[in-house]
Amino acid sequence: MRKFFWLVLFLVMQSSPSVAQKYRRLHRKAMVADSHNDFLSVSIDKNVAFDQDLTGITQSDLNRMKKGGIDLQIFSIWCDQTYTKGKAYAHANREIDSLYSIVSRNSSSMMMVRTAAEMNAFLRSGKLGAMIGVEGGHMIEDDLSKLDSLFSRGARYLTLTWNNSVPWASSAMDETIRKDSIKSAGLNEFGRKVVARMNELGMMVDVSHVGEKTFYDVMQTTTKPVMASHSCAWALNPSFRNLKDEQILAIGKNNGVIQLNFYSGFLDSNFSKNNQAFFARHKAEKDSIMLTNPVEYLAESVLLRKYPAEIREMRPSISLLIDHIDHIVKLIGVDHVGLGSDFDGISSSPKELNDVADMPLVTAELLKRGYSKKSIKKILGENFIRVFRANVN
Numbered sequence: 001m002r003k004f005f006w007l008v009l010f011l012v013m014q015s016s017p018s019v020a021q022k023y024r025r026l027h028r029k030a031m032v033a034d035s036h037n038d039f040l041s042v043s044i045d046k047n048v049a050f051d052q053d054l055t056g057i058t059q060s061d062l063n064r065m066k067k068g069g070i071d072l073q074i075f076s077i078w079c080d081q082t083y084t085k086g087k088a089y090a091h092a093n094r095e096i097d098s099l100y101s102i103v104s105r106n107s108s109s110m111m112m113v114r115t116a117a118e119m120n121a122f123l124r125s126g127k128l129g130a131m132i133g134v135e136g137g138h139m140i141e142d143d144l145s146k147l148d149s150l151f152s153r154g155a156r157y158l159t160l161t162w163n164n165s166v167p168w169a170s171s172a173m174d175e176t177i178r179k180d181s182i183k184s185a186g187l188n189e190f191g192r193k194v195v196a197r198m199n200e201l202g203m204m205v206d207v208s209h210v211g212e213k214t215f216y217d218v219m220q221t222t223t224k225p226v227m228a229s230h231s232c233a234w235a236l237n238p239s240f241r242n243l244k245d246e247q248i249l250a251i252g253k254n255n256g257v258i259q260l261n262f263y264s265g266f267l268d269s270n271f272s273k274n275n276q277a278f279f280a281r282h283k284a285e286k287d288s289i290m291l292t293n294p295v296e297y298l299a300e301s302v303l304l305r306k307y308p309a310e311i312r313e314m315r316p317s318i319s320l321l322i323d324h325i326d327h328i329v330k331l332i333g334v335d336h337v338g339l340g341s342d343f344d345g346i347s348s349s350p351k352e353l354n355d356v357a358d359m360p361l362v363t364a365e366l367l368k369r370g371y372s373k374k375s376i377k378k379i380l381g382e383n384f385i386r387v388f389r390a391n392v393n
């Protein structure tokens with residue numbers, strides 16, 4: 001009898017995997033795509049390589065990405081507005097060079113994804129797919145031939161603006177916070193040409209970071225589904241570049257996709273207040289650090305490292321990330337949402353999501369919320385791939 005009991009218990013355990021086993025299996029089987037990671041820029045600043053163990057130094061490296069079950073990573077090519085004409089395009093090419101060298105020296109475990117054929121080969125390969133996204137229209141230096149060149153080097157999305165506007169498109173920051181810095185908002189004639197040329201080439205138009213006026217001009221111009229590569233919902237946190245419900249509805253109608261950013265400041269409406277309070281509390285110390293080195297963000301990063309308990313207290317829970325997903329799903333359905341973590345471009349993320357290796361916890365949380373396996377697979381990567389396929393020639 002006793003033996004029989006143990007046999008039944010064994011069979012029950014075999015047939016009903018624990019939640020932990022279930023989410024890990026689902027996450028491993030699913031095609032997981034992350035549409036925004038800033039490792040390339042960070043690797044230049046910190047002089048580190050992707051195939052090193054960078055635990056404690058960056059939020060991403062090759063092994064942790066594998067551990068996190070990420071299959072397709074879109075690497076962001078980025079520089080700020082201090083890279084003016086004559087510098088920005090060259091910098092973009094330098095970052096593209098660095099991705100190609102990473103992929104070629106790890107060719108047994110990585111491959112580039114640039115075309116529909118490469119996408120098909122990648123999906124059968126079991127390798128980490130690498131895709132290029134350029135974050136900031138200033139890198140084409142107002143020149144369509146530079147857009148063509150970036151495309152021919154493999155860039156498959158262009159975020160029309162970063163926080164800085166370009167002469168042909170206004171950014172969310174300039175349309176809302178630095179209003180005086182722009183003459184007119186939206187896309188101008190050249191901006192519409194850029195969008196049309198991207199549609200023609202088969203390059204996804206990324207509307208993260210653009211202002212609302214630019215956004216609606218893009219939606220009128222584009223003939224293909226757009227993407228917001230790393231954005232959250234305004235209704236849950238009215239932060240300057242989160243997407244309002246009308247924008248979310250427009251992306252649904254366009255058959256596009258919104259990829260959720262993991263940054264605490266975009267997810268949590270309390271974050272910026274708490275962050276300001278933290279630096280106010282430590283103002284004397286910050287001023288003292290800045291006496292020797294007057295660079296504000298460096299002084300702030302010293303304080304962020306010095307008070308880890310206070311910093312941890314400010315981080316939201318992963319469930320808030322799922323709230324943003326829920327909100328978008330309620331508005332436009334499960335076919336238009338995905339993940340664009342912004343790892344290595346963000347200084348704070350939900351408590352449970354420290355780095356790329358924690359990605360499976362997103363799947364666990366979606367299961368807990370009652371999402372079906374089919375819906376979870378769409379969110380993890382299938383929606384992004386649909387938009388990619390709709391764009392590439």
Ligand SMILES: [Zn+2]
Nearest residue numbers: 135209230345
């Ligand atoms: Zn960004």
